[in-house]
Amino acid sequence: MLHGYCPATRYLPYLAWTDIAALPDKENTVIVLPAGSIEQHGPHLPCAVDTIIAAGVVGHALARLPDSVPAFGLPPITYGKSVEHLHFPGTVTLEGSTLLATITEVGESVYRSGFRKLLIVNGHGGQPQIMEMAARELRLRHGDFVVVPHFTWRVANVAGRYLSEKERKLAMHAGHAETAIIMALAPDTVQMSRAVANYPPEFPCPTLSADGRPAAAWTARDFGETGVIGDPMPATPEQGHAILDSLAESWARGITELHQMRWPKRDAQTWGRAHQTGDVLGS
Ligand SMILES: [Zn+2]
Numbered sequence: 001m002l003h004g005y006c007p008a009t010r011y012l013p014y015l016a017w018t019d020i021a022a023l024p025d026k027e028n029t030v031i032v033l034p035a036g037s038i039e040q041h042g043p044h045l046p047c048a049v050d051t052i053i054a055a056g057v058v059g060h061a062l063a064r065l066p067d068s069v070p071a072f073g074l075p076p077i078t079y080g081k082s083v084e085h086l087h088f089p090g091t092v093t094l095e096g097s098t099l100l101a102t103i104t105e106v107g108e109s110v111y112r113s114g115f116r117k118l119l120i121v122n123g124h125g126g127q128p129q130i131m132e133m134a135a136r137e138l139r140l141r142h143g144d145f146v147v148v149p150h151f152t153w154r155v156a157n158v159a160g161r162y163l164s165e166k167e168r169k170l171a172m173h174a175g176h177a178e179t180a181i182i183m184a185l186a187p188d189t190v191q192m193s194r195a196v197a198n199y200p201p202e203f204p205c206p207t208l209s210a211d212g213r214p215a216a217a218w219t220a221r222d223f224g225e226t227g228v229i230g231d232p233m234p235a236t237p238e239q240g241h242a243i244l245d246s247l248a249e250s251w252a253r254g255i256t257e258l259h260q261m262r263w264p265k266r267d268a269q270t271w272g273r274a275h276q277t278g279d280v281l282g283s
Pocket residue numbers: 041049050123124125173174178
């Protein structure tokens with residue numbers, strides 16, 4: 001079946017339209033959209049890492065919600081904008097404009113279905129800007145739509161406990177934390193015998209980059225042949241389960257807070273209406 005890590009009872013596409021039409025308090029029901037990517041993650045991890053993490057964390061968060069918190073998961077956005085990894089086979093990328101249109105149109109559909117709270121849990125570091133642009137566009141169109149564009153790892157979690165100082169500073173891709181959590185979520189896909197460490201050089205402009213992370217645009221091959229940017233070697237399944245547990249706990253709390261919160265409502269902006277095309281967007 002399609003629901004993957006999401007509990008079947010909280011998977012929105014398993015409901016009939018009549019069930020969705022009849023849901024109580026749709027205005028404060030939280031719809032959660034995981035967003036990932038299909039892109040190389042070094043020789044030791046599958047290309048689906050970011051999608052697995054976003055969908056896995058959201059599924060585990062939804063699973064621990066009490067019945068009193070109404071929330072449903074959508075199928076993950078499986079393809080993302082992964083142009084920085086396109087030199088490696090297996091990377092399947094959308095253009096930024098395609099992803100922007102996709103997120104915006106999914107959001108429109110959520111709104112048209114009567115929901116007013118959408119949480120985007122994005123697991124790919126190459127596309128938070130797209131999520132933010134889509135969220136702002138949806139708010140412009142609908143002054144009563146609460147759209148939260150967020151990043152899977154940017155809530156409280158215990159990953160930092162396990163990471164070296166260098167890893168915390170410079171790792172960006174297929175390193176310690178991602179490897180550990182995939183050991184928990186999809187252990188059969190991890191091939192640690194192939195794992196290698198690889199770090200980018202520190203960015204040599206301390207004013208432009210106080211922490212040494214690249215301030216210039218980069219593509220994965222700029223930093224080496226393997227596609228790894230970090231050190232996966234110290235990762236263990238136990239760490240992965242602890243990291244997953246802490247992320248799921250934080251996201252369950254975040255979903256609960258979003259359900260309970262009230263946010264200012266405004267009439268839809270005339271600018272937003274004027275630039276819509278056709279009548280497919282609803283009102
Ligand atoms: Zn990743």
